[in-house]
Amino acid sequence: MITSAGVDVRGLADALADEVDGEVRFDDGTRAAYATDASNYRQVPIAVVVPRSVEAGVRALEVCRRYATPVLSRGGGTSLAGECCNEAVVIDWSKHCDAFVSLDVDARTCVVEPGIPLDTLNALLAPHHLQFGPKPATHSHCTLGGMIGNDSCGSTAQAYGKTSDNVRRLEIVTYDGTRCWVGPTTDAEYERILSEGGARARLYERMRAIADEYGEEIRARFPDIPRLVSGYHLDALLPERGFDVARALVGSESTLVTVLHAELQLVPVPAAKAFIVLGFPSIEDAAAASPTIARHDPLSIEGLDSILIENEKRKRENTKALHLLPPGDAWLVVEMPGSSREEADARSQRLLAELESFDPKPAAKIFDDPVQEQEMLDVREAGLGSTAWVPGQRDTWEGWEDAAVPPDRLADYLRDFGALLEEFELQPASRYGHFGQGCVHCRIPFDLQSEQGIDHYRAFIERAAHLVASYDGSLSGEHGDGQSRGALLPIMFGDRVVEAFRELKAVFDPSDLMNPGKVVVAAGGRFDVPLGPTEHLRLGADYRPKVDVQLHFSYPDDEGRFDRAALRCVGVGNCRSHTGGVMCPSYRATGEEEQSTRGRARLLFEMVNGEAKDGPIQDGWRSTEVRDALDLCLSCKGCLSDCPVDVDMATYKAEFLAHHYDGRVRPAAHYSMGWLPLWARLTHVAPGLPGLVNRLGRARGARLAKRLGGVEPDRPLPQFQAERFTDWFAKHPSPAAAPHGEVVLWPDTFTDNFHPHVARAAVTVLENAGYRVVVPIEALCCGLTLVSTGQLASAKRVLARTAHALAPYLVSGTPLVALEPSCLAVFRSDGPELLPADPDIALLRDRARTLAELLLDTPDWEPPLVASAAVVQPHCHQHAVLGFAADETLMKKAGIRAEAVEGCCGLAGNFGFEAGHLDVSVSVAEHDLLPAVRSASPDALVLADGFSCRTQLEHLGEGRTAQHLAEVLAAAIEGASAISPDTSPESRPTVRPRVPRRVVDRALETYPPRTP
Structure with missing residues (x-):
């Protein structure tokens, strides 16, 4: 097979597999996951290589050079x-090449491999206050x-500069294999x-020649601004700039060299910070005040x-912080550092004193609460996601999002920019960004789906x-x-400076094989011009x-269209984080792009567009590549709350499974579970019979039975209890008085059959609160297991029957507690x-x-005093759909000092x-x-309302027992002043099977934890 770039794919694949x-990865699923980034563009790669070491990455480059194959180095893949x-071999350094190599505290420098995430690096530096x-x-x-490839900046570049200002040295390798x-x-080192x-x-000789030949044009045409990111940093090669080759290569976007190691300059962590939020009548007024603030x-x-x-x-993002904003129609959020809180506050007051005479005088608030400070930062950092897929507004896209x-x-x-937007009828478009450095972010409602719109x-x-x-200014800031x-x-820059860029490209990559077509093309190379801004569009007129198919879910936020849902991901990559929130547990375990929410969204996009775009996925809903990518999705729904554009991969997975297996035999697990x-x-x-079933589940032939049922042989089965909750409740006498009336207690399958003690405890609490508990007599189900396995036609029948049966209880206002x-x-x-149309x-x-x-919400009732510390595992669906604030408030009122765990139980x-x-x-x-x-302390409670969370701890928790808040x-x-977390109530299950230790060790060797 020969690609359009003339690459012998079969020979390349064999050589890479043998030598690296x-x-x-040459499979279609991986290629689909890497076909786009966070931009408007789409190019299906030839292959993806994930090297296990820097040396393996160098070896991959050698093989690609032998086969004259284009190469693209990639980190987090969030390029806008x-x-x-690109149509190239993508080398993804982020999974394995993430070492923190060395640290010199006195010199404030460190050496890292290219795949290390920024937060991971800073967590490792934190003990040294760097x-x-x-x-x-x-x-x-x-x-x-x-x-380094992008010359990234962020908000703190105001104080610390761009990445290029903080790189001391780079170890690089060129396409031809030169490594240094x-x-x-x-001058002495040059000689x-x-x-x-x-x-x-x-x-070096050719770089010096470019600096000498084009020096005057570079000095004249390079803007003297803090956010110059466009072009190559040829100014760093000027003699007055120290002929800094590392700095010249930062921001070259994988078009010149591959970075193997970086020596970084570090800065001290501020001892204290104050946050000032200033409100102005207009965004232009806010911008006018920024230079005054910058002087502080x-x-x-x-x-x-x-x-x-x-x-x-x-x-409904950052709702708490939005209420904290001072009056205005535009705002500046200012972080003021200090050696102490007092100094930071004093510096803030000096700034506010100077702004007293500013016209118009801004409204101001100073924040001392670290929680509120972080909330204000979150308002700004949510900008990209908050300006995409806004309900009731036109779709917005990048394309002119960061000029400076x-x-x-x-x-x-x-x-002037606002007037230009109005002239082109491209409002509304939010304008926000790093105003202290003149950089403006903006997602704009372009039409990228018609010839006329693309011309526009x-x-x-x-x-x-x-x-x-x-x-x-700079086209990119x-x-x-x-x-x-x-x-x-x-x-x-003018034609002359761009020709200097092309000369530099020719020095390092004369054959245009490093990220070809991006930024510039090599002078004398195989291309005449770089790729244009309307080529290879992810959408486009085609x-x-x-x-x-007839969809099962209604997709109310996507006009009822699955293709819009599949397009929703903007590629910002929050699902690739390893800290905070729930999303995305499978990526946190595997480090695989294809196992991130973003990667799966990419495959779904390719699935619904494969035929039109001649993409890697051509078999639609029957795609095995999409099925395999979704297989490790835990359906946790963490993305529904943590993704800035509300991707709901659990719903997409259920929809896909419904159509993938329509009219076909399903996996055994779909029937057993x-x-x-x-x-x-x-x-x-x-x-x-329950006891017999439990014994059979532990018998010698149980492993074979589990395999036949699609169940993991080394996972213990849940133990059926001899008496279900519903059987117990049928004999339970109702209280004589119920001042708050009735409440329906939902007897879900898990609680009713496996953990009936939880429901019995809930009855005690509800009756103490003044309710008469009602439990449905009918055998009802919410359909959860049918939804999660994609048996959606059956799920709808079950749900409709359940809602109809419960309606007589609920129509009079009776609440239902689940x-x-x-x-x-x-x-x-x-x-x-x-x-969506069923009133029940x-x-x-x-x-x-x-x-x-x-x-x-129960009047005249206060929870009993528990007075204990607790580790609390919120269920993922609680985090994503229900919210956890009520539980936090109730626990606080009960004297429970709760520490909530972030992340999925697994x-x-x-x-x-x-x-x-x-x-x-x-x-x-x-x-x-x-x-x-x-x-956690041995006497701390472990709380988990989810059956899955409690069961996981039962199987893996080394003896710690999790309890439901009830x-x-x-x-x-009932009078227990202290509750031992390791002593089960009489009604709790006595059998505590575990996953074998050897299996746990094997799992952690396969997927070692990736926390910083």
């Missing part, structure tokens, strides 16, 4: 300009190699390099406009480029040129998504989206509540029981939950 210590997708200064909004998952360390070069001869000497040396000056804030309100001008001219530029886009960006050039702006560089409520009912048809968060999430989210489903959605929500309903999932399940648990439980409250009500 790494994961060599298209520099991270940090890497630039901090992009993607700091949780962007890599240092990507930051580069950095500032004295020494030339005297040694060889390829390195030729590189803050860490950051971030501008926000009212459109951004309104978008966050519409999307001199800060003292920013206000005038914003006026091209005309706009050309006009915008001329506007920025007239202000002596943060995100690089890539494909978005490469062809526009002559407008900013965008023809194909969804040829998808039909669990049915099997549970059959298990109780005769006395003694103890299992995943079942309640079905009532609140999945059910209404599966049956709507009634159930409105009446269904958590135990904590009901108790907090069992996630049927996921952790399915064959082939145990290793990932264990690794996910080891990421957050198990370390939190181990570090159990803890019931025990306190």
Whole structure:
């Protein structure tokens, strides 16, 4: 097979597999996952190589050179300009090449490999009170190699400069194999390099010749602004700049060299910070004040406009922080450092005193609460996600999102830029960004799906480029040129300087094989011009998504269209983080792009566009590549809450499985676990049968039976209890008085059959609160296991029957309490989206509540005093759909000092029981939950309302028993002053089977935890 680039794919694949210590991927699923970044562009790669070491990466480059194959080095893949997708072999350094090599505390320098994430690096530096200064909004998952390739900045570049200002030296390798360390070069060192001869000497000699030949044009045409990111940093090669080769290569977007190691300059972590938020009548007024503020040396000056804030309100993001904003129609968020809180506050007061005479005088608030300070930062960092897929507004896209001008001219530029947007009828478009350095971010409602719209886009960006050039600005102030702006560089720099860029490209990559077509092309190379801003569009005039089935879910936020849902991911990559929130547990375990929410979204996009785009996935809903990518999705719904654009991969997975297996035999696990409520009912048809089933589940032939049922052989099965909750409740006498009336207690399958003690405890609490508990007589089900296995036609029938049966209870206003968060999430989210026109489903959605929500709204009732520390594992669906605030408030009122665990437990309903999932399940648990439980005090409670979370701890928790909040409250009500977390109440199960230790060790060796 020969590609359009003339590459012998079969020979290349064999050579890479034989010679490279790494994961060599030519499969269609991987290629689909890497076909785009966070930009408007799409190019399917030839292959992806994930080297296990830096040396393996060098070896991959050698093989590619032998086969004359284009190469693209990639970090976090969050490029907004298209520099991270190409028809090339993509080398992904982020999975394995992430070592923190060395640290010199006295010199404040460190050496790292290119794949290390910024937050991981700063966590390792924190004990030494040091940090890497630039901090992009993607700091949780962007890599240092990507930051170097892009010359990343972020808000703190106000104080610390761009990445290029903080790189001391780089170890690089060129396409032809020249490998060396580069950095500032004295005349003596330059002469020494030339005297040694060889390829390195030729590189240096030719770079010096470019600096000499084009020096005057470089001095004249390079804007003197803090956010010059466009073009190559040829000014660093001027003699007055120290002939700094490392700095010249930073920001070259994988078009010149591959970075193997970086020596970084570090800065001290500020001892204290104060946050000032200033409100102005307009965004132009805010911009005009920024130079005055900059003279006070803050860490950051971030501008926000009212459109951004309104978008966050519409999307219900950062709601607490939005209420804290001072009056205004635009705002500046200023971080002021100090050696102490007092000094930071004093510096803030001096700034405010100077602004007293500013016209217009801003409204001001100073924040001392670290929680509120972080909330204000979150408002700004949510900018990209908050300006995309806003309900009720036109779709917005990148394409002109980060131009920069001199800060003292920013206000005038914003006026002119706003007028240009209006002229092209491209409003509303939020304008926000790093105002202290004149950098403006903006997602714009371009039409990228028609010839006319694309022509309109091209005309706009050309006009915008001329506007920025007239202000002596930079086309890119943060995100690089890539494909978005490469062809526009002559407008900013002039033809002569662009020719110097092409000469530099020819020095390092004369054959145009390093990220070809991006930024510039080599002088005398195989291309005449770089790729234009309207080529290889992810959408384009040929965008023809194909969804040829009747959908099950209604997709209310996507116009009822699955293709819009598949397009929703903007590539910001929050799902690739390893800290905070829940998303995405499978990526946190595996480090695989294809196992991230973003990677799966990419495959779904390719699935519905494969035929039109001649993509790698051509078989639509029957795609095995999509099925395999979704197989390790835990359906945790963490992305629904943590993704800035509300991707709901659990829903997409269920929809896909429904159509993938339509009319076909399903996997055995879909019958064994998808039909669990049915099997549970059959298990109780005769006395003694539950015990027999439990014994059979532990018998010698149980492993074979599990395999036949698609169940993981090394995972213990849940133990059926001899007496179900519903059987117990049928004999339970109702209280004589119930001042608050009736409440329906939902007897979900898991609680009823496996953990009936939880429901019995809930009855105690509810009756103590003044309610008469009602339990449905009928055998009802929420359909959760059917939804998670994609048996959606059956799920809709079950849900409709359940809602109809419950309606007589609920129609008069009686609330329903569900103890299992995943079942309640079905009532609140999945059910209404599966049956949007069913009034009984709507009634159930409105009446269904958590135990904590009901108790907090119960008049004249206070929880019993528990007075204990607790490690709390919120269920993922609770985090994503229900919210955890009510539980936190109730626990606080009960004297429970709760420390909530972030992250998924790893069992996630049927996921952790399915064959082939145990290793990932264990690794996910080891990421957050198990370390939190181990570090907890022996007398601390372990709380988990989810059956899956409690079961995972039962199997992996080394003897610690998790309890439902209802159990803890019931025990306190019944008079236990202290509750031992390791002593089970009489009604709790006595059998505590565990996953074998050898299996746990194997899992952690396969997928070692990736926490910083």
